[in-house]
Amino acid sequence: MKRQKILAKLLLIFITAILFTACKKDETEIKKIRDLDFTVVEEADLPGELKEIIDEKKEKPFRLTYSNKDYLYIAVGYGKQNSGGYSIAVEELFLADNAIYIDTNLIGPSQDDLVTQGVSYPYIVVKIEFIDKKVVFE
Numbered sequence: 001m002k003r004q005k006i007l008a009k010l011l012l013i014f015i016t017a018i019l020f021t022a023c024k025k026d027e028t029e030i031k032k033i034r035d036l037d038f039t040v041v042e043e044a045d046l047p048g049e050l051k052e053i054i055d056e057k058k059e060k061p062f063r064l065t066y067s068n069k070d071y072l073y074i075a076v077g078y079g080k081q082n083s084g085g086y087s088i089a090v091e092e093l094f095l096a097d098n099a100i101y102i103d104t105n106l107i108g109p110s111q112d113d114l115v116t117q118g119v120s121y122p123y124i125v126v127k128i129e130f131i132d133k134k135v136v137f138e
Contacts, residue, residue: 033095038126040090041073046125050075058121063137072130076137077123078106085109086122092138093126100131103138 043051050066050073057064061079065072076088091103104124 030096030098030101032101033097036093036095036100036128036131038090038093038128041125041127047073050125054123054125058123062123065135067130070130071127072100072135073125073127074100074102074135075123075125076102076104077121079121081120081122083109083117084120085113086120088122088124090124090126093128095131095133099134099136100128101136101138102126 046054047066047068053064053066054062054075054077058077059080060077062075062077064075066075067073074093078086078088086109087107089105089107091105093102094100106122
């Protein structure tokens with residue numbers, strides 16, 4: 001009998017914790033203000049300092065931002081890959097109340113693609129107008 005009461009209390013605590021967690025998630029939901037226009041920046045057009053930082057970090061996956069007075073650059077790298085033929089898609093880039101959110105996806109070569117042999121270091125850099133907000137990488 002005592003064991004059943006203890007199990008019932010534990011079950012009640014567990015259910016309460018789940019309900020509070022579910023409610024809390026609704027309160028912290030990200031509210032998108034608007035999508036952001038962006039430009040994908042080619043390597044040749046990168047600011048020199050940013051290019052140097054990327055060259056130092058490209059061996060491993062990285063996420064970074066770089067800004068000047070006019071623009072915010074958001075860079076996402078996927079580290080060393082064993083061949084060429086990779087591309088990167090920007091799935092989302094939007095402004096919310098608290099931050100800028102970006103979601104990218106590495107797309108590998110298909111089996112039918114002719115790719116360069118040897119290593120590659122796929123990364124993408126997008127440029128937006130300068131906004132003084134933190135960037136959240138998803």
